[in-house]
Amino acid sequence: MTDDEVTDDTSARSGLSRRGLLGLAGLGAGVLGAGIGVGADRAVQASATGSSGAQATYPFYGKHQSGIVTAAQDRLHFAAFDVSEGTTRDDLVGLLKDWSYAAARMTRGEEVSKSGATGGSLYAPPDDTGEALGLPAAGLTITIGFGPSLFDDRFGLASKRPPRLIDLPSFAGDNLDDAMSGGDLCIQACSDDPQIAVHAIRNLSRIAFGRAGLRWSQLGFGRTSSTTRGQATPRNLFGFKDGTANLKAEDSALVAKDVWASASHGADWMDGGSYLVSRKIRMQIETWDHQSLKEQQTVVGRDKGAGAPLSGGTEFSAIDFHAKRDGAPAVPTTSHVSLAHPDHNGGAQLLRRGYNFVDGNDSLGRLNAGLFFICYQNDPENQFVRIQTALAANDAMNEYVQHVSSGIFAVPPGASRGGYVGETLFA
Numbered sequence: 392m393t394d395d396e397v398t399d400d401t402s403a404r405s406g407l408s409r410r411g412l413l414g415l416a417g418l419g420a421g422v423l424g425a426g427i428g429v430g431a432d433r434a435v436q437a438s439a440t441g442s443s444g445a446q447a448t449y450p451f452y453g454k455h456q457s458g459i460v461t462a463a464q465d466r467l468h469f470a471a472f473d474v475s476e477g478t479t480r481d482d483l484v485g486l487l488k489d490w491s492y493a494a495a496r497m498t499r500g501e502e503v504s505k506s507g508a509t510g511g512s513l514y515a516p517p518d519d520t521g522e523a524l525g526l527p528a529a530g531l532t533i534t535i536g537f538g539p540s541l542f543d544d545r546f547g548l549a550s551k552r553p554p555r556l557i558d559l560p561s562f563a564g565d566n567l568d569d570a571m572s573g574g575d576l577c578i579q580a581c582s583d584d585p586q587i588a589v590h591a592i593r594n595l596s597r598i599a600f601g602r603a604g605l606r607w608s609q610l611g612f613g614r615t616s617s618t619t620r621g622q623a624t625p626r627n628l629f630g631f632k633d634g635t636a637n638l639k640a641e642d643s644a645l646v647a648k649d650v651w652a653s654a655s656h657g658a659d660w661m662d663g664g665s666y667l668v669s670r671k672i673r674m675q676i677e678t679w680d681h682q683s684l685k686e687q688q689t690v691v692g693r694d695k696g697a698g699a700p701l702s703g704g705t706e707f708s709a710i711d712f713h714a715k716r717d718g719a720p721a722v723p724t725t726s727h728v729s730l731a732h733p734d735h736n737g738g739a740q741l742l743r744r745g746y747n748f749v750d751g752n753d754s755l756g757r758l759n760a761g762l763f764f765i766c767y768q769n770d771p772e773n774q775f776v777r778i779q780t781a782l783a784a785n786d787a788m789n790e791y792v793q794h795v796s797s798g799i800f801a802v803p804p805g806a807s808r809g810g811y812v813g814e815t816l817f818a
């Protein structure tokens with residue numbers, strides 16, 4: 392636990408709102424009358440079995456939301472929502488309170504409400520869907536964000552839009568699917584157990600029923616970045632170590648400079664928050680697999696085995712952009728790491744937190760696979776946009792990748808104990 396986090400306790404709100412319970416019922420007041428267990432104090436059934444990793448829990452309340460510098464878990468379920476027509480500002484606040492209440496419980500390994508999957512009325516749908524019963528939280532974090540569209544004229548938030556929550560420009564080579572992009576709200580659920588991450592999104596979607604609906608969602612596996620020095624660098628679907636030069640939680644001065652938003656950035660309510668950019672990047676893995684090892688390493692700019700820069704050394708050696716091989720730069724100027732490196736982007740750095748994905752296959756028998764890229768920063772224009780502009784123009788990797796979905800979200804600071812994510816925005 393960092394100094395910025397506070398331990399969760401049970402002093403939070405006493406239960407889901409009536410609207411949240413209606414969402415769980417999926418119907419109306421008649422069902423409520425049938426007796427959903429509002430506030431019923433039944434024992435939570437999540438058991439404490441499994442490995443020590445599975446036992447990991449991260450606090451929901453704190454200065455920053457968990458799921459940003461938290462050691463990247465192995466699985467992801469990411470969801471974007473649109474607020475439903477007719478939803479008022481008060482309804483939206485109610486939704487954020489309900490999400491925070493349920494999220495705080497789930498991150499402790501509890502069900503979404505006290506009556507949960509089996510403790511309510513026999514004649515009403517249970518509050519919790521039940522597939523996480525008996526499973527530990529497995530390091531579940533639930534991170535909530537607000538898209539630019541939330542700051543239109545529907546909820547009186549236009550004047551509160553942070554100047555750094557920009558609309559992303561289009562980049563060369565983009566092939567974005569609008570239906571899989573954007574969204575008023577997002578939830579990033581990460582856990583070391585895929586069932587726990589899916590359970591979180593499924594139940595938060597139910598709670599939102601009538602107030603917000605799922606716009607798009609993405610499952611991910613095999614984190615493609617380390618976010619702490621204690622983690623081994625994982626590999627992406629090109630088979631390369633990914634995350635070597637990532638910002639790490641231990642780099643506290645850099646994290647403070649590059650990740651956390653501050654009141655001085657033009658939106659007081661974002662102090663302690665961050666900005667999330669998501670890009671679903673399809674990777675032509677069959678084409679890649681036909682390339683020689685030399686070509687693959689030339690594209691990345693690193694060695695495939697150890698992950699060392701092509702200028703020499705070991706995985707964590709600094710890249711020497713002046714080193715020459717056969718009279719040419721040892722790390723090609725069009726290699727991915729050269730173009731993405733802070734030295735070539737005015738010092739810009741990102742905290743990357745992406746995941747591999749495989750969504751079945753296409754009609755030609757090619758895997759629909761790639762990287763669901765997620766990064767956090769406090770200045771998307773001068774961080775993600777700057778780096779992606781350079782990559783889109785010249786990256787040798789472009790021959791093998793295509794961006795198909797895009798999102799940007801303001802991720803507010805963490806909730807105060809018993810409060811809710813977004814409380815500083817609506818204060």
Ligand SMILES: C=CC1=C(C)c2cc3[nH]c(cc4nc(cc5[nH]c(cc1n2)c(C)c5CCC(=O)O)C(CCC(=O)O)=C4C)c(C)c3C=C
Nearest residue numbers: 631632633634635636637672728731732733762778779792
């Ligand atoms: C705009 C930001 C980035 C996108 C989009 C992106 C896509 C992408 N990356 C890989 C694989 C690797 N990336 C690596 C390093 C790296 N990538 C970015 C940014 C984006 N990548 C940065 C800032 C860096 C670090 C550069 C540096 O400082 O050296 C690496 C090398 C290992 C590492 O340092 O993490 C790999 C491998 C893929 C496959 C991909 C899209 C599908």
Ligand SMILES: [Fe+2]
Nearest residue numbers: 633727728731
């Ligand atoms: Fe990269």
